Amino acid sequence: MRPDGPGARLGLVGIREAIGGAFSFLRIRSSAEDRIAQYIIREHHRGRPLTEILEDHYVTNRCTPEQRARILERNDVIHAIGDDIVAATRAAI
Numbered sequence: 001m002r003p004d005g006p007g008a009r010l011g012l013v014g015i016r017e018a019i020g021g022a023f024s025f026l027r028i029r030s031s032a033e034d035r036i037a038q039y040i041i042r043e044h045h046r047g048r049p050l051t052e053i054l055e056d057h058y059v060t061n062r063c064t065p066e067q068r069a070r071i072l073e074r075n076d077v078i079h080a081i082g083d084d085i086v087a088a089t090r091a092a093i
Contacts, residue, residue, distance in 0.1 A: 036063055037071050041080040050081060050089050069093060 036059055043053045053059065054068055063071070071077060072086050 032062055033067060033071055033074075036067075037074055037077050040071065040077060044081050050085050051092060054089065054093075065093060 039058060040050070040053050043056075044050060059068065069090065072090060078086055
């Protein structure tokens with residue numbers, strides 16, 4: 001096979017897909033985390049404090065403290081709740 005032939009591109013695409021596939025877990029959020037983030041945002045819009053929401057059985061039974069911290073780093077949660085509230089809650093965790 002020639003380095004500039006039609007098969008050369010096929011080899012590069014395979015490598016790119018292999019590397020991308022190996023790190024795909026970095027781009028994927030679990031649907032459970034999505035549901036909990038939506039719940040946190042919805043309850044906050046109803047006027048509940050963030051610390052109280054994070055102590056709900058719905059949240060504590062479905063994710064670990066590490067997952068809760070990761071949810072607090074999501075852009076949609078930060079935007080909905082506010083940087084200052086998230087920062088204060090992280091310090092309390």
